[in-house]
Amino acid sequence: MATVDTAVLRDRIERKREDLVELLTELIEQQSVTGHETPAQEVVASRLDSLGLEVDAWVPDADGLRDHPGFFETSSYAERGYENRPNVAATREGVGDGRSLTLSGHVDVVPVDEDEWSYDPWDATVEDGRLYGRGSNDMLGGVASILVAVEALDELDVELVGDLTVQTTIEEEDGGPGGVLSALERGYQPDAAIIAEPSGLPNIGMASAGVMYFRVTVPGRSAHAALGYAGVNAIGKATKLYRALDELDRERKSRLSYEPAVRQNPNLDGHETNLNVGVIDGGDWPSTVPSKVVLEGRIGWPPGETREEVRMEVEAAVRDVAENDEWLSEHSPEFEWFGWNAAPHELDTDEEIVRIARENAETITGGTTTFGGGSAGNDERFYNRYYDIPCPSVGPRGDNIHGADEHVEIDSLVETAQTLALTAVDWCGTAD
Template identity: 85%
Template sequence: MSTDHRAVLRDRIEDKRDDLVDLLTELIGQQSVTGNETPAQEVVSSRLESRGLEVDMWEPDADELRDHPGFFETASYQEQGYENRPNVAATREGVGDGRSLTLSGHVDVVPVDEDEWRYDPWDATVEDGRLYGRGSNDMLGGVAAILIAYEALDDLEVELAGDLTLQTTIEEEAGGPGGVLSALERGYQPDAAIITEPSGLPNIGMASAGVMYFRIEVPGKSAHAARGYAGVNAIGKAAEIYRALDDLDRERKSRISYEPAFRQNPELEGHETNLNVGTIDGGDWPSTVPSGALLEGRIGWPPGETREEVRADVEAAVRKATETDEWLSEHPPEFEWFGWNAAPHELDTDAEIVQIARENAETITGGETTFGGGSGGNDERFYNRYYDIPCPSVGPRGENIHAADEYVEIESLVQTAQTLALTAIDWCGTAE
């Protein structure tokens, strides 16, 4: 495609800026917290059908995925199953023998504490070039950019030589096997893929962290508080295990480093791995010595360790705390891994799809790309780790992901859509 035609395409996407904002506003309004993805998927499906595409909507089948090394039962699956939680895909077939590409994003978002927000999290607010709302940056903004990029190509009747699949998936925030993994196993296995996680264009994501959840049930012995000598306080024993895990967290931080995790955010240096006890529950009455306590936590780590190695680290710390305590050594806690069970991944940044996306992102933004990642889990791992399909993150700029007053920069949404459209042309090729 000539330079003039590329400029026309960029201008067409710029002209659709208001449409992009309106679409993102509509998606945010669906309140698509993990488990309630259907309303947002219906918006996507309707948009695709309006362009004459044949839409494939399907519910994941856990039994069909269960033997896959990337599968685990997510918390959302255990609580709600996959019924009435569809994935969506539509393919525009190429007119030649060009390479295929999938543009993918997840429609689920995390819950909100509305008391923390200055803005209505479910009714987008535009202010000073930013659009505020839950999922605006993570990652309904990227989903909207995918759709607008495609519509601009369609408006200009650009004929791609290779197949282009537009895909939106569920439950990424819970780990994603019912989403991208289900799509891959359904047959959506392109030559390359791009997921529009908010990489901070022109920056591009090239790695993800391993993430696992654990649960520790700590026994005690109940007694009246006035006769506490007759009991064993399970919360106190849980505190000893917490301290052991906290010591392990500091020790791991001192020896584990992963530069891509802090290239974009220097404050992450020294925190590339993280072990967090996120919930504690114990006791049932102020004047009763608690007979049980429950700890739940998360460990995340960058590429470089296997899940088996990390599990061994955590279990050894708990075992050591148990063996050195008289009560716990005779009444050991029950340890369980549950929920998130994702391995890390790292993508070779020399991969052609990465370099094409980089060149377009730098041209469009006027900035210089930094390759980052490895501090959080994401869906790209399914493509890169299990199917050898190169898949970077190419998405907008914003802040407050998973926090109050999440926002995305509207200009970066437009730039993301422009980058996606031009990258699709360069990767898939066009008809002569």
């Protein structure tokens, strides 16, 4: 095989820095909150089409995925379905039968509270080497880096022996089965994959957390507040359940640990698992004893427990309160799991694709790689858990993911594109 001049390839990507910033700016402007991914996908498809690639855009088939162990109905699917929410993929075909690689990223972002922002979240702002905007770091920045990496390979006429697929997907922020899982089931099953989630280059992500949502409906009995003795306040009963869940959270934190999560973020020490009641909905009038309260929560945990084990603990905490309460023992709370239903995963860091990505990341950044992950759910689990396809996270540095003033370091976007391009060359091979 002929060798590629890595200095030339890195320099070509560096020269595309301004284009990378403009592309990321355009993606942010599409306001691609989960459920409304189409405008961002149109931007991606246009860039892929300009490379002369055949673009495959398809809408997920929930019925066809339903029997897969990684599938669940996401909140956005329940609200909007998958109509007009395409995934996009295009393959740069290799000139031989070398190993194939997919570079993947999600285009959906989370909503914003604009009052919290110092910048316009939908109009990228560049300041002190950072680019601010919703999705700049999670993970439209990674998507832009993927596209620029592939464009640089094309501009230099680098012929890869193996196929290189660019793939952008929907609803990762909501769990991802309509995205990466749909792509895998469509046949996009490479020898290895990389998702450009913001791992904090040269750091590489190698694990994800299990994540599940639950809902508890707590019954009471309505009455006029002046005749409160005739009612049962559902808020008061829900408070008992909240305290029990909070106690379970503290108990789990005391006995569960996961070193990769702490390596990635030292502040996670003692917080590798988390149980959060995020929604409390109950009551409709100050003078009425509320007859119903709904609690909705999320539990996340690192590799080491199954979903079944975690479900049993949460359900037992609610059941124990009900059995020891005079009212709830006769009027049982309704418990259900909904939305997010993701199992955790852990990738062996000795995998060759991880080694290659690490070597390139360290060479390009001059830093030392730390392997981290396990504190949040992500799409890598679909490759690693269900298809035995090694897939790390390799992406830029930034901060305030899902928060106000989310930003990404522009230098790291360039370094990510360089790392991805060189890793594609090393993995897929180049032709004589």
